[in-house]
Amino acid sequence: MASMASTPFSKHDAKVLAKVKRRAHRLDYAFNICGIKLGWGSIVGFIPALGDLLDFFMAGTVIHQAGKVEGGLEKSVRRKMWLNALFDFFIGFVPFVGDIADGGSTTTEITMQGNKSDTN
Numbered sequence: 001m002a003s004m005a006s007t008p009f010s011k012h013d014a015k016v017l018a019k020v021k022r023r024a025h026r027l028d029y030a031f032n033i034c035g036i037k038l039g040w041g042s043i044v045g046f047i048p049a050l051g052d053l054l055d056f057f058m059a060g061t062v063i064h065q066a067g068k069v070e071g072g073l074e075k076s077v078r079r080k081m082w083l084n085a086l087f088d089f090f091i092g093f094v095p096f097v098g099d100i101a102d103g104g105s106t107t108t109e110i111t112m113q114g115n116k117s118d119t120n
Helices: 002-006 011-029 040-044 050-066 075-091 097-104 107-119
Strands: 031-033 036-038
Touching: 011 036, 011 040, 011 050, 040 050, 050 075
Parallel strands: none
Antiparallel strands: 031 036
């Protein structure tokens, strides 16, 4: 964790962001199945309706955790995170196509990448 020392964030924020990044990675890239990286969000998304709701809840926990940075998140960043989570939630209701899109999308990780630039 030597990289945390070189960040412009406080120790608290670096710890929060590292935790958020780990959670986002698990949601989007936890498994490598035949060369395809899938996360828990994609796996539970195969359960009709309930899986999409669970995936949305897990994304919400990432957003909530990200909000624990000192001073909170900017409204635009928080809005972007929720819009990405909502998009992922609603696309999951489309049979089969939604599962493919959910497996191919990495909204949590993309949101976190965007937040790095927004918080610097």
